[in-house]
Amino acid sequence: MPHALTLISHPLCPYVQRAAIALAEKGIAFERIDIDLADKPAWFLQISPLGKTPVLLVDGQPVFESAVVCEYLDETFLPRLHPEDALARARHRGWMEFGSAVLNAIGALYGAPDEAALAVRAGDLRRLFVQVEAQLSDRAEAGPYFAGSDFTLVDAVFGPVFRYFDVFDRIGDFGVFTGLPRVAAWRTALAARPSVAGAVGADYGDRLRAFLHARQGALAERARAMPPPAPAAAMPA
């Protein structure tokens, strides 16, 4: 019997997007409920032990933590997005975790208090992507995805990562991907993948810019120098 699946979400959350991408890749129907993370509803706090999105409700039972949600989906619904081989699968899990480290570095970028810190944090991000470039160079297959021609959960993690840069690129040139051709090609391939493109609303860019506008710091300062986007819901860091 099919499960009733509900993804408790926030329109900007990159961790939510991982789950939405995995669901779309598997062709699974689900309901998506966006909440305001700046004013968390009581019902959400009852089902989310850490008070974070995403939560996947499976027949009413909450599963929390995006990596766990993705693993559950992969064990339950075809096609598999993890490699069959246990060692390859373990290595993919490592790169999913690496993707979370990149998200933390992105958080540090938009938290940079001044231009000097912004440059340092862009450099930190670049160093992470230099490691990704080396990993992509070691692929047995040429691409276009992390492991070659098959889309995997690592791709589901990095699609939302790269999406931030579609907005950052309009704010300034941070040089994060300069001289990293495999990373740049992977970014382009993921942006074109329907599951990745469809994991956010059409207003994602405006929402992210509104989020940045409302913050303190150097990136916010630069974002405010651009024409103002439409107002959007706040998202805590």
Ligand SMILES: N[C@@H](CCC(=O)N[C@@H](CS)C(=O)NCC(=O)O)C(=O)O
């Ligand atoms: N490790 C968690 C991280 C999820 C996370 O940080 N979600 C953010 C939104 S993108 C959140 O809910 N923040 C609200 C809060 O921390 O209060 C996961 O992978 O699911």
